Amino acid sequence: MNFDMSKLDAAERYKLLVNTITPRPVAWVVTEDGKGQRNAAPYSFFNAMGSDPALVAIFIGRDDVRTRAGQKDSLRAIRETGEFTVALVTESDAEKMVLSAVDAPEGVDELDLLGIATKPATMVTPPLIASAPVTYECRLWQFIETTTNAGIVLGEVVAIEIDDRFLGEENGRLRIDAPAMKLVGRAHGAGWYWRGSDQIRIDRKNWPLDEV
Numbered sequence: 001m002n003f004d005m006s007k008l009d010a011a012e013r014y015k016l017l018v019n020t021i022t023p024r025p026v027a028w029v030v031t032e033d034g035k036g037q038r039n040a041a042p043y044s045f046f047n048a049m050g051s052d053p054a055l056v057a058i059f060i061g062r063d064d065v066r067t068r069a070g071q072k073d074s075l076r077a078i079r080e081t082g083e084f085t086v087a088l089v090t091e092s093d094a095e096k097m098v099l100s101a102v103d104a105p106e107g108v109d110e111l112d113l114l115g116i117a118t119k120p121a122t123m124v125t126p127p128l129i130a131s132a133p134v135t136y137e138c139r140l141w142q143f144i145e146t147t148t149n150a151g152i153v154l155g156e157v158v159a160i161e162i163d164d165r166f167l168g169e170e171n172g173r174l175r176i177d178a179p180a181m182k183l184v185g186r187a188h189g190a191g192w193y194w195r196g197s198d199q200i201r202i203d204r205k206n207w208p209l210d211e212v
C-alpha cells in the first residue's frame with residue numbers, strides 16, 4: 001500500500017512515521033527559563049546531526065493539549081535563553097521520564113514534582129539529571145520553525161558528561177560501554193519502548209570487497 005502523505009492529516013502522517021522509524025532515542029530535555037523556572041520533558045524526535053560542529057536535533061511540536069497551539073515550555077525556554085541540557089534515559093529512569101511528559105501547567109517544575117535529582121552543568125544554566133549515564137550541555141545553534149510555535153531545535157553540544165562507570169580503556173583508546181547503560185528508545189505505538197539488550201555485530205569492510 002502506498003500512502004500519499006498530502007492526502008493524510010497530520011495525525012495520520014505522525015502515526016505512519018512514529019510506528020516505522022523505530023527505535024528512536026529519547027532526549028530528556030531540561031530547561032530553565034528567563035525567570036529561573038525549571039522544566040523537564042522527553043522528546044524522541046531526536047538524534048545527533050554531525051560532530052563538527054557537534055549538533056543534536058530535536059523536533060518540538062505545538063502544545064495542542066494545554067495551551068491550544070501555543071509553545072511547549074521546553075521550546076519557549078530554549079528560545080528565551082538559548083540553553084538546554086539533554087539526558088539519555090535508562091530503563092530505571094524510564095517511568096519518571098514518561099511521567100515528566102504530563103501536560104502540567106506552566107510553572108510546574110517536573111524535576112521537583114517527580115523527585116528527580118539534578119547536579120549543576122559546567123557551561124550552561126539548566127541542570128543535569130543526576131541519574132543519567134550520559135548528559136549533554138547544549139546551546140541553541142539554530143531554530144527552524146516548521147509551523148507556528150513548532151520546529152526543529154538544533155543544539156550545539158558544548159559539553160558531554162559520561163558516568164565514569166561506563167568509561168574504560170582498550171589498547172590506549174577510550175572505550176565507552178554503551179550496552180551497560182541500559183538505555184531505552186521509543187518503539188511502535190503509544191507506550192512501547194525498546195531495550196538495547198539484543199544486538200548483532202556487523203563489521204564494515206574496506207575496498208575492495210573480496211570476501212562478501
Ligand SMILES: Cc1cc2nc3c(=O)[nH]c(=O)nc-3n(C[C@H](O)[C@H](O)[C@H](O)COP(=O)(O)O)c2cc1C
Nearest residue numbers: 041042043044045059060061072073074101102103
Ligand atoms: C517518550 C516520549 C517522547 C516524546 N517525544 C516528543 C517529541 O519528539 N516532540 C514533541 O513535541 N513532544 C514529544 N513528546 C511529548 C512531550 O514530552 C510533552 O508534550 C510534554 O508535556 C512537553 O512538555 P513541556 O511543555 O513542559 O515542554 C514525547 C513524550 C514522550 C512520553
